[in-house]
Structure formats: C-alpha cells, structure tokens
Amino acid sequence: MATASEAPATMAEGPTTHTPNQDQTSVYQLMSRVMRDVRNVGKNGRNNSQNYSFRGVDDAIGALAQPLRDHGVFMTPEVLDIQTEVRGKMNAVRMRVAFHFYGPAGDRVTATTMGEASDVADKASNKAMSAALKYALIHTFMIPVDAGSLDDGDRDHPVGQRSPADSYMERLRKPAVWHNVTALQAMHSEARGDGLLDARVEGPDGQTTLGELLVSRGTALKEAAAEQEAQRAKEAPEAARQIAAEHGVPAQPPVKSGPFDELKAAANASWGSSLGLIEVRMKAQSTGFDDQLVPGPDGTQITFDQLLADRIEQLSQQPKADAA
Numbered sequence: 001m002a003t004a005s006e007a008p009a010t011m012a013e014g015p016t017t018h019t020p021n022q023d024q025t026s027v028y029q030l031m032s033r034v035m036r037d038v039r040n041v042g043k044n045g046r047n048n049s050q051n052y053s054f055r056g057v058d059d060a061i062g063a064l065a066q067p068l069r070d071h072g073v074f075m076t077p078e079v080l081d082i083q084t085e086v087r088g089k090m091n092a093v094r095m096r097v098a099f100h101f102y103g104p105a106g107d108r109v110t111a112t113t114m115g116e117a118s119d120v121a122d123k124a125s126n127k128a129m130s131a132a133l134k135y136a137l138i139h140t141f142m143i144p145v146d147a148g149s150l151d152d153g154d155r156d157h158p159v160g161q162r163s164p165a166d167s168y169m170e171r172l173r174k175p176a177v178w179h180n181v182t183a184l185q186a187m188h189s190e191a192r193g194d195g196l197l198d199a200r201v202e203g204p205d206g207q208t209t210l211g212e213l214l215v216s217r218g219t220a221l222k223e224a225a226a227e228q229e230a231q232r233a234k235e236a237p238e239a240a241r242q243i244a245a246e247h248g249v250p251a252q253p254p255v256k257s258g259p260f261d262e263l264k265a266a267a268n269a270s271w272g273s274s275l276g277l278i279e280v281r282m283k284a285q286s287t288g289f290d291d292q293l294v295p296g297p298d299g300t301q302i303t304f305d306q307l308l309a310d311r312i313e314q315l316s317q318q319p320k321a322d323a324a
Contacts, residue, residue: 022105023105024103024104024105024106025103025104025105026103026105026107027073027101027102027103027105027107027108027109028107028109030071030072030073030103030104031071031073031101031103031109031140031141033067033071034064034067034068034070034071034073034141035141035142037066037067037070037071038063038064038067038141038143038144039063039144040063040143040144040145041055041059041060041063041138041143041144041145055134055145056134057130057131057133057134057137060133060134060137060138060143061133061137063137063143064137064141064143072103072104073101073102073103074101074102075099075100075101075102076099076100076102077097077098077099077100077129077133078097078098078099078100079095079096079097079129080095080096080097080098080112081095081096082094082095082096082125082128083095084124087118088204089120089205089206090118090119090120090124091118091119091120091121091122091124092116092117092118092124093115093116093117093118093124093125093127093128094114094115094116094128095114095115095116095125095128095129095132096112096113096114096115096132097112097113097114097115097129097132097133097136098110098111098112099111099112099113099132099133099136099137099140101140109140111136111139111140112136113132113133113135113136113139114132114135115127115128115129115130115131115132115133115135116128116131117130117131164194164196164199165191165196165199165200165201165210168187168191168196168199168201168210169201169202169210171187172187172213172214172217178217179221180221181218181221181222181225184214184217184218184221185218187214188211188214188215188218191210191211191214192211196210197209197210197211198210198211201213203216259287259289260289260292260304263280263283263284263287263289263304264294264304266280266283267280267304267307267308271311272315273315274312274315274316277308277311277312277315278312280308281305281308281309281312284304284305284308285305289304290303290304290305291303291304291305292304294307296310297310
C-alpha cells in the first residue's frame with residue numbers, strides 16, 4: 001500500500017518548520033523516473049544446504065541504489081508493530097514496517113509491508129526487517145524480475161514444495177499416533193514400502209529422516225514404559241505390606257506373574273468383599289488351584305481354598321459383631 005503526504009511537522013529527530021517546495025519536482029515524478037532506470041533482479045542467492053535459489057534484499061538494494069541517488073529520492077523505515085514467538089528452538093518475528101520515500105520537495109510516498117523470519121539466535125528481527133524492505137522496494141518500484149514471479153523462490157524452496165512425506169508428518173502429529181508404539185511401527189512399515197524412510201522431515205530437534213524420527217519416537221515411548229514398569233515393581237513390596245497390614249494377610253514377595261499369582265492378586269484386591277472372594281474361590285476350584293498351600297494369618301501353611309473360606313466366614317460375622 002502506498003500513500004503520498006507532506007512531511008509531518010514533527011519528526012522523530014525533533015521539530016521542523018520545513019514545508020513542501022512547490023518549485024521542486026514532486027516525489028511522484030521522481031519515483032516514476034527511478035522505475036524507468038531500475039534494472040531487473042534475478043534469484044542470484046543460493047542456499048546450498050537446502051538446495052534452493054532466492055532473491056535477496058541486497059539484490060533489490062543494488063538495483064535501486066543508483067537510480068534513487070540520481071533522482072534525489074531517499075527512504076526511512078518505521079516499524080509500526082512487531083510480534084514475537086518461540087517455535088521449537090527458533091525465535092520467530094513478524095513485523096509491519098512503513099517505508100517513507102522523500103523527494104527534494106519535502107513530500108513523500110509511504111509503502112507498508114510485512115516481514116516475517118525466524119532464527120535460532122538473535123537475528124530474527126534483522127531478517128524480518130530485510131524481508132519487509134525487499135518487498136517494499138520490489139512492489140513500490142515494480143522492479144523487473146526473472147522467471148515471471150514475485151514469490152521469491154517459494155516455488156523452489158523445499159518448504160514451499162509438498163513432499164510425499166508430508167502426509168506421514170500430518171498423521172504423526174496426531175496424539176493417537178505420536179503416543180502409540182504400535183501405530184508408529186505400522187507407519188514405519190508403510191513408509192518402508194513407499195520408499196520414504198530416508199525422506200527429510202522436520203523433527204522436534206531439527207532436520208532428520210522420517211525413518212529416524214519414527215524409530216527414535218518409538219524408542220522413547222518404550223523407554224518411558226520400561227521406566228514406569230520398573231517404578232511399579234519398586235513400589236510393589238510396599239503396596240503388598242500395606243495390604244497385609246490393612247487386611248491381615250501376610251505380605252508375599254513379588255514373583256513372576258502366573259495363573260495362581262493372578263488368583264492371589266485377585267484375592268488381595270477383594271479381601272474386604274465376600275462376593276469378590278467367593279468368585280475367586282470358585283475360579284480356584286475350577287482351575288485346580290484350591291489345594292495350593294499358602295501362608296495363613298498365623299503363618300502356618302493352609303490351602304488356598306481354606307484361606308478364602310475362613311476369610312469369607314470372617315466377613316460374614318462382621319455385621320453381627322458390629323450389631324452386638
């Protein structure tokens with residue numbers, strides 16, 4: 001957007017009493033002469049690490065510097081607003097900048113453009129300012145460009161092209177996939193079939209391959225699950241002692257889980273419920289574990305069936321004891 005106006009009565013550097021000189025050529029006329037003299041700008045910059053060409057701000061400045069000097073036009077920038085955010089490890093900046101072009105008569109034309117950029121260090125604002133300036137110069141003076149577009153390499157930039165791996169990344173960002181080892185393994189097999197395991201993608205820690213991202217994420221989930229399981233195993237003895245203290249069942253050392261272990265765990269969980277213990281007793285009888293010897297409340301060995309029967313009888317007497 002470009003508008004023409006007289007220079008304001010007060011500027012950032014202090015008050016001024018300058019008024020437009022009607023005898024001088026207007027900035028409109030001078031800018032049209034600059035447009036006549038400006039040379040074309042090509043995509044002369046090259047990003048070798050990401051393999052794309054771009055049209056840099058230096059190219060636009062170089063094309064306009066001499067014509068602007070020849071016709072007595074100069075420019076001053078003004079940042080109208082700025083927004084910042086953090087995107088992963090990158091500092092991102094978006095700003096709106098007004099570029100004021102003045103002529104010797106004191107009048108001006110203002111071009112307002114947007115600039116956006118990101119950087120891992122402290123150069124995001126610099127880059128955003130350069131982007132805003134580049135487009136202000138190209139659009140205001142209609143600088144001829146090669147290859148017929150003003151997209152500044154977006155068609156050639158890797159980010160501007162849709163990769164076959166993009167659909168995988170879109171699915172991978174879904175929580176149901178990102179937190180699911182089975183889903184990640186299935187996606188890895190699918191990507192192998194499509195020949196995309198080596199496709200370059202943007203991971204949480206920067207550039208990597210799709211295959212490496214899937215494997216590293218699956219490994220991280222497995223390690224987290226293993227840590228949780230180890231923590232539960234560490235806490236199991238204490239939990240058993242608490243159950244024993246509450247219900248009068250001697251604490252049992254943790255053993256590898258089996259059918260009988262599951263029955264004993266079910267008995268512990270149902271120790272305060274007659275119906276639950278009756279169900280466990282019936283399962284023990286149907287599976288032949290009712291004759292298994294276990295420590296009784298006094299430490300002597302009794303059958304599992306006898307332990308359950310005594311506890312069921314004890315629970316059945318409790319209401320009567322309470323009533324008495």
